Amino acid sequence: MATATPPQRVSPVIPTAAETAQHPAFPTAIWNLEADRKGVVPVAEGRGGPLKISWEIHGDGPVKVIFIMGLGGLKTTWQRQTLHFGHERREHYSVLVMDNRGMGDSDKPLMRYSTSEMARDVAEVLAHVGWLPSYPPTSTPPPARNLHIVGISLGGMIAQELACLVAEHVSSLSMCCTAAAIENTTTFAENMANRAQLLVPKSLDRSIADGARNMFGDAWLAEPDNAHVPDPATTPKVLPPTTIITAAAETAASAPGPPAKYLKFDSNAERFVAQELTKRQDRARFGRKGFLLQLIAAGWHHKSADQLREIGDRVGRERILVMHGTEDRMITVPHGRKLIAQLEPGTALLVEGMGHAPIVERWEWYNGLLEDHFAVGEKLDGRA
Numbered sequence: 001m002a003t004a005t006p007p008q009r010v011s012p013v014i015p016t017a018a019e020t021a022q023h024p025a026f027p028t029a030i031w032n033l034e035a036d037r038k039g040v041v042p043v044a045e046g047r048g049g050p051l052k053i054s055w056e057i058h059g060d061g062p063v064k065v066i067f068i069m070g071l072g073g074l075k076t077t078w079q080r081q082t083l084h085f086g087h088e089r090r091e092h093y094s095v096l097v098m099d100n101r102g103m104g105d106s107d108k109p110l111m112r113y114s115t116s117e118m119a120r121d122v123a124e125v126l127a128h129v130g131w132l133p134s135y136p137p138t139s140t141p142p143p144a145r146n147l148h149i150v151g152i153s154l155g156g157m158i159a160q161e162l163a164c165l166v167a168e169h170v171s172s173l174s175m176c177c178t179a180a181a182i183e184n185t186t187t188f189a190e191n192m193a194n195r196a197q198l199l200v201p202k203s204l205d206r207s208i209a210d211g212a213r214n215m216f217g218d219a220w221l222a223e224p225d226n227a228h229v230p231d232p233a234t235t236p237k238v239l240p241p242t243t244i245i246t247a248a249a250e251t252a253a254s255a256p257g258p259p260a261k262y263l264k265f266d267s268n269a270e271r272f273v274a275q276e277l278t279k280r281q282d283r284a285r286f287g288r289k290g291f292l293l294q295l296i297a298a299g300w301h302h303k304s305a306d307q308l309r310e311i312g313d314r315v316g317r318e319r320i321l322v323m324h325g326t327e328d329r330m331i332t333v334p335h336g337r338k339l340i341a342q343l344e345p346g347t348a349l350l351v352e353g354m355g356h357a358p359i360v361e362r363w364e365w366y367n368g369l370l371e372d373h374f375a376v377g378e379k380l381d382g383r384a
Helices: 017-021 075-086 115-128 154-169 188-197 204-215 218-222 268-280 288-300 305-315 333-343 363-380
Strands: 037-043 051-058 063-068 093-098 147-152 170-176 320-325 347-351
Touching: 017 204, 017 268, 037 115, 051 075, 051 115, 063 075, 063 115, 063 154, 063 363, 075 093, 075 268, 075 363, 093 115, 115 154, 115 288, 147 154, 147 363, 154 170, 154 288, 154 305, 170 363, 204 218, 204 268, 218 268, 305 320, 305 333, 320 333, 320 363, 333 347
Parallel strands: 063 093, 063 147, 147 170, 170 320, 320 347
Antiparallel strands: 037 051, 051 093
16 A cells, blocks of 8 residues: 655745845834933842843833843844833833843853853843842842743743742743753754754855745745834834945945834735845854854753752742744754643643744733733732
């Protein structure tokens, strides 16, 4: 009897950097969201530092949310969440975003990175901005549960470590597309091939295209741009677009300056290429050294079943949300299943068809889900 051949995956067409740089929306890909507070704070004194961490707070509401970015991401990668919570709902939320060590406007020291040390960086920033009484703790008053911690991918691993450090201050903990430890969930040969691909030199176009196909669903990449672009005329502290200069942009047909308003791209893939191109050609803020050092931190991260149970006990399982996409090709779904089984969060979601970055791919649903989860913590703490 003949057996059916499974359908071959048809990879979507990803625009090139040169094509994307010529699109009228290219100078508006990164939104100019004005922070209420921002700065650079020295951290890690006595543990390899000091080194400087760049941070911003958007909004002035009572609900305090810290977003922790994943591998190779910058503060601006959270721009859909920063806009939604820190600008459009700024009276209700205060949003803290930061560049992890190795990326963006933070220092990029050549040293061993670990998720535990990166979590201590975050804790020191929280103390600096006044969201923690101090770090390390110096007094013993009853702690206020005032922190809503959100982490994605490597940021979810850092969030686990941060929860260990400040569990009694956590109002809610949300982790997406992450793992307690990176394990081989495929064949040995496929696992080695996937790891090697991260280190093989590639052209800019190939690197961005591979990233797009690994992070997002094929259908979504081909769909029209689904971003909700900000409007400086109606949204508080949204400034007009600023000029973005990259090697590709310098060769664009028109380069007089950015449009007066934020524009849409033709497809989701094109917007992703524009954001990645802007980041990767900013050599001062994104580099191979910092990327590889963060990759090492992710690869060595490990939380045992006992440690995860302790996190659940101390934070409170009803305060914890874990979600993972079934089409995640960066951190495969068995990692999410194992994290859920060992942590036993109050809310556990395995989302059919979702890739590695719902903060972009399903931003509207994701933002609403976070709002609902923050409300759970606020109610448990008697603030709602």
